[in-house]
Amino acid sequence: MSAVPDAPPGVARPPRTTPDDAVVPTAPGALPLLGHALPLLRDPVGLLQSVRAHGDIVRVRIGPAQVYVLNSPELVRQVLAADVESYRKGTFHEKFRPYQGDNLFTIDGxxxxxxxRIVQPAFHRDRLKTYAEVMREVAVTRCASWTEGRPIDVGAEMYALTSEVVARVLFGGEIGSDRIGRIQRWLPVFVRGMGRKVILPAGWLDRLPIPANRRFDAAQHGLRALVDELVREQRADRGPAGEGGKERDDLLSLLIGSPDPESGRPLSDTQLRDETMTFMTAGIETVATTLTWLHHELAVHPEVRTRLLEEVDTALGGRPAGFDDLPSLPYTRSVVRETLRLHSPAWILMRRPTAPVTLGTARVPAGAELVFSPATLHRDPAIYPRPAEFRPGREHDEPAGDPRGARRPPYLPFSTGPYKCVGDHFALTQLALTVATLAQRWRLESASARAPREVAGAALSPDRVVMTPRRRAHQAV
Known part of the structure; x- marks a missing residue:
């Protein structure tokens, strides 16, 4: 069974309003003064899921502030892609800025x-082929440390695996195990602490001298200092004006040597650090979380695991998986896609209109906070039949559509439009290659009858997944 409870089946949505009665409803359960702040803190995804029954746009109060929750795929497409120039990123992104700086996630317009334009070339197809070799090598090395029958914390293992991949891709193979170890030690503390601070409405809590804040501050300082050090080293390796230095092929070197095509200005050291920190937090957390959920789902759906193993064995024949093998692994990629649908790491997005806008039949004022959740859109029973079922290949079904006339079911694990995640193909490549590489060698079985619980922070993560590795009879070379 899935770890995610099904959305209420057969929920009848209120009929579309006409311009004469276009009043945006307020979600029930608001408390005096607090509004919906308590349920938002206890179970933010549950709150966003519950308001879907009350219309395409629903107001939620957080203290005195009001936000508009968008539940319609058409409205989300309008905001993210069709009318993007009318909006800026909202409070959720702004609250990341003190911790991540000015980067592709926090800046807009x-x-x-x-x-x-500067960052995109680092993720072109030819670069992905080079990164894929690192992805496979790290996966092989990591799973070689597992012992038959000895339980492992899958989340910790996937975090260690993905952090080493990202560190080597960003900084090159010469980064050294000591520095990778520091990233592996500091990054989980930084990401989870940052997620907690972004969700909590009271900024003064961040300044209390409690152990969690001290650990977060130490992790943030350590990561920033390490990245600054690596940027300085890379600058020195390139030599004066970027010439005559050591030839490097890592992502950071590509960014250092990629000026703005229009202005010719390169990224400053601070800009390089901010982009690097963001790529580490997003690239490691998202992929590690997805790999953890995926292996849990394989364990509780043996028929899916059997089909995936058969495809991997047939397509690869025991040889190492590479970038060019991805087209031969369609079911593996469908398993990845379905995991990202059911367990979308990006569970909340925000936008803010720069002028009054019309969404559906509702008039929304300038500066209003708009919230929408990829996680709840992916679990809407009016869009995805039986949404809590883990069913790879559902993207090949005839779209069930939506009584409101959606063109196709929304699929937003990496957002969409001009602000879509620049590293989406990097993540998809790593997910598929890692799954195939591990599947050639091991079968992971659940070591606990308890289904993992969702934890909403910077990503929508499982609390703990313990599994037992079982060595496969026919292993890859």
Missing amino acids: PDHRRRR
């Missing part, structure tokens, strides 16, 4: 377009 012309600044975002300029920065994306």
